[in-house]
Amino acid sequence: MTFRLRATHIDDLEHLYEMAKLTGGGFTNLPADRNALTKKLNRADEAFSRTDGDLGDDQFTLVLENTETGQVRGTCQLFSQVGQQWPFYSYRLTTLTQHSQELDRTVRAELLSLVTDLEGSSEVGGLFLHPGERAGGLGLLLARSRYLFVAMHRSRFADRIIAELRGVIDDRGGSPFWDGVAGRFFGMTFQEADYFNAINGNQFIADLMPKHPVYVAMLDDEARKVIGVPHPSGRAAMRMLENEGFSAEGYVDIFDGGPTMTARTDQVKSVREAKPARVAATDLDIGERALIATGELSGFKSAYGMRDFSEDGSVSIDEISATALEVGVGDTVWSVAR
The missing domain is CATH 3.40.630.30 (Gcn5-related N-acetyltransferase (GNAT))
Structure with a gap:
């Protein structure tokens, strides 16, 4: 499923x-x-x-x-x-601190503003x-x-x-x-x-x-x-x-x-760790578990999958996530480690 x-x-x-x-x-x-x-x-x-x-x-x-x-x-x-x-x-939620010299007492009151x-x-x-x-x-x-x-x-x-x-x-x-x-x-x-x-x-x-x-x-x-x-x-x-x-x-x-x-x-x-990459293959068997996304605005889709980066910066992903995201070789996906 x-x-x-x-x-x-x-x-x-x-x-x-x-x-x-x-x-x-x-x-x-x-x-x-x-x-x-x-x-x-x-x-x-x-x-x-x-x-x-x-x-x-x-x-x-x-x-x-x-x-x-x-x-x-x-x-x-x-x-x-x-x-x-x-x-x-x-x-x-803030704190108001007040002090009385005559009583030698400090009172702290919490306020909702x-x-x-x-x-x-x-x-x-x-x-x-x-x-x-x-x-x-x-x-x-x-x-x-x-x-x-x-x-x-x-x-x-x-x-x-x-x-x-x-x-x-x-x-x-x-x-x-x-x-x-x-x-x-x-x-x-x-x-x-x-x-x-x-x-x-x-x-x-x-x-x-x-x-x-x-x-x-x-x-x-x-x-x-x-x-x-x-x-x-x-x-x-x-x-x-x-x-x-x-x-x-x-x-x-x-x-x-x-x-x-x-x-x-x-x-x-x-947000900080998300990175884009070009898909080099969609038949990855073993890789790092990740959240993978593609598409702009109304075309946005995301799913769980696996990824493996190559030295040239491209990424291989598994077939299941590629099918769910409707992406193929040459498309761009964004991903972050799961």
């Missing part, structure tokens, strides 16, 4: 909708709404069709496809610049793998293929890149962080706010959210405990991001309190 990642097209709508219903909420980039998903697919089509190659306001959507059955079993997204259509809000520091960054997000396929390294294929896409289209992405991890969601589908912070001002549940944000954007946050810092000590225990903590299902994703060079710098999501990881784009491991 072979899987490859490829660019989306409008025929993927029902596949994405069925997967969106499995997310369990808190997944803004994959709402279970056909109209919203159609808009995302149309926006992705515009991004894939844009030919000037400059940094713009693009959203690229990719899907994981079983090459034998044609089934779509996962998806991920890339955003070239966040905060272009509406402000990109985060909470920044509403900021737009990350505006203009690129973002990798919207990663979802069907529950029936969470084996065989397919999550890693989804995640790391995004960085190959960035490396292959570097001029279309910013110098900083971020990844938002979903925060803790309770058994009722609610968010302890939302209930303890923003929910007190909006008069709506986390699920209502999350769905509204997915469909309409977060301008309502700018309209209604208090702009003053929030003292963490004033929040209830349940809200405090989940600040900067990923959803249990996102812990592996957090480790993958850390392995790529991302780090948590105190930014958390304004809805569920999940951590926002940041990195310099050119220092992301899979």
Whole structure:
């Protein structure tokens, strides 16, 4: 069974909708709404069709496809610049230190400040793998293929890149962080706010959210405990991001309190180590395991395979990946060690 990642097209709508219903909420980039998903697919089509190659306001959507059955079993997204259509809000966790000479006491208070520091960054997000396929390294294929896409289209992405991890969601589908912070001002549940944000954007946050810092000590225990903590299902994703060079710098999501990881784009491991080469052969039997990709924009495809570089800089790859990527001798592929 072979899987490859490829660019989306409008025929993927029902596949994405069925997967969106499995997310369990808190997944803004994959709402279970056909109209919203159609808009995302149309926006992705515009991004894939844009030919000037400059940094713009693009959203690229990719899907994981079983090459034998044609089934779509996962998806991920890339955003070239966040905060272009509406402000990109985060909470920044900081510490305020104050000292009283009279009491000879120093007090340190943690604050959550509403900021737009990350505006203009690129973002990798919207990663979802069907529950029936969470084996065989397919999550890693989804995640790391995004960085190959960035490396292959570097001029279309910013110098900083971020990844938002979903925060803790309770058994009722609610968010302890939302209930303890923003929910007190909006008069709506986390699920209502999350769905509204997915469909309409977060301008309502700018309209209604208090702009003053929030003292963490004033929040209830349940809200405090989940600040900067990923959803249990996102812990592996957090480790993958850390392995790529991302780090948590105190930014958390304004809805569920999940951590926002940041990195310099050119220092992301899979971007930095990705290299292009001309295919010299497609019948490699033994070689280094790798992620291999080819194609520009809507022609992008990636898959697992094997590679072996020659002294002249060309590369030999295995037959299975060559078939999945639809490449032959003389074509160019990009690859990074698995």
